[in-house]
Amino acid sequence: MKKNHKPISKIFFIHLLLVLASNTQAAQESLVCTPELKKAGGVETFALEDLMQIPMFLSASQQGECTREAASIVSTITGEELLNRGARDLVDALELIPGISFGSNMTNMVGMGMRGMQTDEGKLSILLDGIILTEQRFGITGFGGHFPVDQIDRIEIVRGPGSILYGNFAELGVVNIITKKGHQLDGGVIGGSYGRFERGEAGKNTFLTAGKQWDDFEVSLYTKYNESHRSDRFYHDAQGGSFDMVGYNQSESILGNFQFRYKDLNLHFLVDEYSVDSADGFADKMSLPSKEIRNQFSTYAFNLDYQHHLNKTVQLGARFDYSQQTPWKRTNLYHDGRANKVKESVSIDYYTFDLKSTFSLEGGHYLVMGNSFQFQNYQPTVSNYTGEVPLLGDYTLNGEGVYKTKWANVLLALRFDWYTEYGTNLAPRFALTKQFEKFHYKAMYSQAFHAPTGGNYQLNEEYNQTNEFNREVSPLRPETTHTYEIELGYQFQPNLNVTANIFYIEIQDYFLYSFDANNDDFYANSSKLSTWGLEAILSYQHPRWGKIDMNYSLYQAIEDTSQDFKAVDTAGNILEQTANLGLPTHKVTANHTFPITDSISFNHTLIFSGHRFGYSGSELKHYKSVWIYNMYLRYQDVMVEGLEMGLGLYDVFNSQYQYVQLFNGTHPALPGNTREVRFKFSYRF
C-alpha cells in the first residue's frame, strides 16, 4: 500500500498549530450521539419528515461522539416525556433521575444533591444549548421556577465527573438542556400555565417559541416569563419566629434564547434573569419583619461556533464564548420605611476561546485534541471589600482518544490546566466500554479538578480585611475529585431494559463554607469527602398500557473530615454514619404514562424519598421519609389541531416535602409546596 506521508504531516502540523495557539470544547457539544435516535420510544416514533433528516451512515466523528457518550453514566429526558409528565420546572424533571435530590442552600435558594453530595460550590455544570448557566461567582445554581421545560428537545444528565470535557464546574455532573431547533419547530408555539397551592398561588408562566429552516439557514427563538412561590406553608426559624409563606419567598424568571445557523456557523444569544425573594433570611433567624432579601442572578451570553470538515478524517472546530453575569446581587427590601438598598453586587465578564481538532476513522476510533483559553474579569461593584480580585485565567490542553477492539472500546483522556492563580494540574480519564447484543458494560475512572472562583477568592480576602478576631484564613486550594464507576445493562426483552451501576467518589481538599462566632463567612479546605452507592433503572414499555420507568438509588457516606455534612448531635455523636445532611440515602421513583387515546394521556409519578437529617440553629432535626405522588392528564388537539391542554395534581398525598439545608449552615428547612393543582395550555401554529 502506498503511504502518502505528506497529508498526514500536514494534518499533524495544522493540529500542532492549533494546539500551540491556545478545550473545554465539548462544553458546547451534545452529550448524546445521534440525538435523533435517542428520543423516547426510539426512531419508530418519528414522523416521516423527521425520519427523512436522519443520516443513513454516521461520519467517523459522529461515531466517535457515540463512544464518548457511552463512556459516561448518562440519563436522557425527552421533551415529550416532560410534556407527558406536566413538568412544572427542571426540579420535576430531575427528581426522577436516580441519585438526585433537592435541598436548600440559604435565603430561599434551592440546590441540588447528587450521589450523596451537595452540588453547590461549583460541582455541577448546567448548560442551555451549550452556554453555561451556572453562576461564575461561587458556582451555585438556583432551582425552582428558573429553567424552562417547555419546548425542550431533551435534557441530558451526566452523573459523574465531566471536568475533562466540560470544565471547572462539572466535578460531580452535568445537566445539558437542549431546546428545539428551527427545523423541529417549523412554526411556533405559545402557551402558559397557572397553578394554585391549597392556600395561595403557586405560580404562573407564559412562553413563546418559534423556529424555521430555509435550506442552509435555520433560526429559533424561545422566550418565557415565570413567577412562582416556594410554598403556602409557615416557615419557622430557629429562634421562635415564623411567617406565612403565602405572599413571600417569590421567585421571578425571564429567559430569552435566540439561535441562528448558516451551514456550519452557529450564533447564539441568551438572556437569563432570575430573582429570588427571601423572608427566611440567611441563617437561623428570619429577616422579617424588618426586611426581605432579594438575590438577583443575570446572565447575558453570546457564542459563535464554527465547524469545518477538512476531509472525512479531520474536523476542525473553533468557538468563542462571552458572558456577562451579575450573580448574587443582594438587595435589602426594607419594611420599616427605609429605602431599598443594594448591599452587594459583582460583575463578571467571562471569555472563552476554543480550538479543537478531531481525527476519526470509520471504525469509530478517534482522537480529539484541543485547547482553550478562558479568563474572567471579576469586579465587585457594591461591596465591603476594598481590594481587587485578580484576573483569573486558565489555559487548557486536552486530548481524548478511543481505540475499539472486539471486547472493549478503550478510552483514554488527559486534561492539562494551567491556572494563573492556582498552578497546574493534570487530570486523566480512563474507560472501558462495550455493547454486545443485549448486554453492555462500562468501567470508568475519572479525575476532576475544580479551582476556586472569583467569589471564593473575594470572600476570603474580605474576611481577612473585616473579621473582628483579626484572623487570617489561607487562600483556598483547588479540589480534586476521583470517581470510579462500573455499569452493567441487559435487555431482557425488546421492551424491558435493566441497567445498574456502582460508584465511588472522593473529593480531596473540598471547599467548606464556614462561619466564625460572629457569623462572618469564609471558605476553608477540608481534606476528604467520599461516598459510594448504586443506582438501578428498569424501563418497560407495553403497547397498550404504556411506558413505565422505575429506579432505585442508594448512597452511603464514607468520610467527611470536617463533619460539616454529618448529622452530629449536641453530644458530638454522629447519628447516622452513612448519611449526609439533607440527602436521603434511599430513593425510589416510578413513572408511568398511559396512552388513553391517540391524543389523551395520563401520567403519574411516585417518589419515595428516605429520611433525612438537618439543622435548625444548633438543633439537629430528623425528617421522616416521604411519598410524593403527582398525576397529569394531557389532551392534545383539543377541538382544533395544535391546541393542547393539561391538568395536573401535584403532591396528591400532601406529603409536604421540606428542603433541608445540605450543609450545617444553621438555616432551618425550607417548606416545599403543599398539594397543587395546575392548568397548562399551548397552541401550535
Add this chain to the structure above:
Amino acid sequence: VCQINRFQVIFLAFVLNLFFMLSLFAPVQAEESMSKRLVAIKAAYLYRFSLFIDWPEPVLDSFLMCVVADTETSNFIQLSLYNQVIQSKPIRVISVLKEEDLTACQLLYIPSTVKESTPFLVKAKQNILTIGETTDFYHAQGMIYLYEQDNKLRFFINYLKLKKSGLTARAQLMTLSQLPMEKNSDEKKSQTDK
C-alpha cells in the same frame, strides 16, 4: 496543587501522539451496530408508511409485514416495532422466500440485497403494499421506492400502481414523495424527447 514535571510532559506528549498514530493507522473495524442502526431506520419507514396507507379490508389478528431477507433482519425489524400497532393490531414480521404464498401479507419489503424484485412483485397481488430499494424494483413498478440521497433516505410513490392494487395513500404521504434526482432528469429528458 499538582506541579507538573518534565517526565509528565513527556508522558503526556507520548500518549497523545500514540493515540494520534493509532487513530490514523489502526485497522478499520466494521461495526455490526451500524447496519442494525440502518435496519431500525428502515423499519421506522415501513411503520410510518403503513400509517398513511388505507387497505380496502380491515386487518384481522395482526398486521403482517413480509420481508424478503434473512430471519435475523426480519427479527430485528420485529424488535424495532415491538410496541407499535397498525389499525390497532400488533405488527408481525416474517421472513419470506420466492416460492412462498404472499397473500396473507399486508406489506412486502424487498431490501437492496435482493437484486431481482420481479418474481416477488408478480406474486404480490392485490392489496399488498410493496416497498423496495433497487432500481430493478423501481422499473418493475413497485409501489414505494426507497432510495439514498445525500446520505438520507427518500422515497417515491408510484401512485398509479398503488391505486391499481386497491390501496389508497393519504395526502400527507404523497406530498413527501420525491422522484430520485437522476431518474427525475431521465424522465424530464424522455419528456423532452417526446
